[in-house]
Amino acid sequence: MSQVNSSLEVLTHSNRNIHHTLEIGDPEIGPDPKKVPLENGISGGLTGMLENFHIGTNKALQRNRKRLELLCYVILHGLLIGYFSWATYYFLEYSDSTLDTTTCSGYGFLMILFIFINFGIIYYWLIKPFVIPIFNNLLWKPLSKEISKLLTIRFVKLLVYLIIFAAIVIYLIYDTSDNRRRLIPAIGLTLFLIFGFLFSQHPGQINWNLVIWGLLIQFAFGLLTIRWDVGRNIFECLGNKTTIFLGYAMDGSAFVYGDYLVHEIAVFAFQALSTIYFLGFMINILYHYGIMQKIVVTIGEFLQLVMGTTICESSNSAANIFLGMSEAPLLLKPYLSDLTASEIHSVMTSGFATVSGTVLAAYISFGAEASHLITASVMSAPAALCYSKLLVPETEKIVATKESISLTKSEYTSVLDAASKGASLALEVVLGIISNLIAFIAFIFFLNGILSWMGELVGYTGVNVWSVERFVGYIFMPVSYIMGVPWDECEDVGRLIGIKTIINEFAAFKELGKLNLKNKRTKVIATYAICGFSNPGSIGIMISALSVLMPTKRHVVTKLVFRAFIAGEIVCFMTACIAALLIPEKLL
Incomplete structure (x- = not known):
């Protein structure tokens, strides 16, 4: 046995020597001439010179990168x-x-x-x-x-809040001297807050400072954008510029799909959803250069200082003033997987409570006033944070902080890599949105088909046909009244809210343009109440978009999406209440 082992060791040693000889010293085979280094350590030939020049240039650029950037x-x-x-x-x-x-x-x-x-x-x-x-x-x-x-000190804090509350009450009493009915929405605002408290996931964990400051900021935004002409003009200008910017996506879409589908008949999949490709493309470029990180941190620091919310949810809420529910989360794409359940709920609530700049032109074409649409989105931004934290208070440790966001680096190799991957991710988002929209809206029509058949059997046909939006409209009649709508017009406004809630806000604004409302204030209140993306189709969009952007948190999204949908709906009502409180007769 020992002789066999000895023989194997000799053969192994011989094979190693033969292999070494063939690789290094065999004159017939020889080494690869391309791999022979010169005495100075530089590869031979013109190719080697160019290669080493390229390596040296890269090293010099890396050493002086900061100087070159400056x-x-x-x-x-x-x-x-x-x-x-x-x-x-x-x-x-x-x-x-x-x-x-x-x-x-x-x-x-x-x-x-x-x-x-x-x-x-x-x-x-x-x-x-x-x-x-x-x-x-x-x-x-x-x-x-x-x-x-x-x-x-509880007494001092209570005294501060009482002084602020007394100042607001005195202002409203003085300001509503021409029409005391304007005070009715204050009752509605109170009832909505009570509803949020009663259905809160963790009532004992509610941060009341955040809720109160959110309401105060909403009230202050209302004063700036409703009562102050300069503020109203500023936000209207910003909205117009955002619409123009996103309109370039439609030009690109028209080149691919044709003017007829995009501009003439305005097919939703080819017109509105094309902005997601463009935004994904642009936002990834901004992330690659570090510009978007600065924007996120700056806006987040400001809102975090004022309200006490986290950077990510604050920045998303601010972005929702001009961007839609599927575009705004793209700003936070690298940080979405680190969000807590409460932060995810805030992101979704902000999306449901506001509208994007891409659809303002469509609402205006139906007869809505641009100034009211912009004001509604601005006022709903802090209210969405406020009400979201009322329904789903924060109970987890915050991971996406200011420090972690500011240190995030681009993972892309070049600007072209960032841009192309942004557009590719946008494609997944768009496909998910389309599939869920078709399914959700088809389900609503299916329910309406059953209800209309049941109604026909008992004599309800024509204008009285049964439908989901009709029944929901009756439910929203009392809600319309506590928002300040006269009772004789509450049925019309309740039906508008029902159409917006069950179908979408496009159909609601189109119906609003057809209504012959006696009171101008009613039309204004209805505009604020239906100015939000809270509808079944948007639930599908939200699930699709966030599932692609944060696949590991899909179960959290699906668990909280309906609660966020209700929260977004109520935020629109709260905005309508504050607008009804602040708008005097002379501005109608």
């Missing part, structure tokens, strides 16, 4: 200053327009963009790293610490 920023900023100076000279010398008439379209708008860009540069390069830490250490931290100590 140089690019300086050059781009210099070009911006040069162009702005050129535009300023042309405006002063040759233009007959004024700054007031060009604030949303011409030189005035360019000036606003120039100021914002330069402020952003100064903020991120000077104020945030140097000024804010000094301010925090010397003033804000000591002051906030003392304020926090005071507010921990």
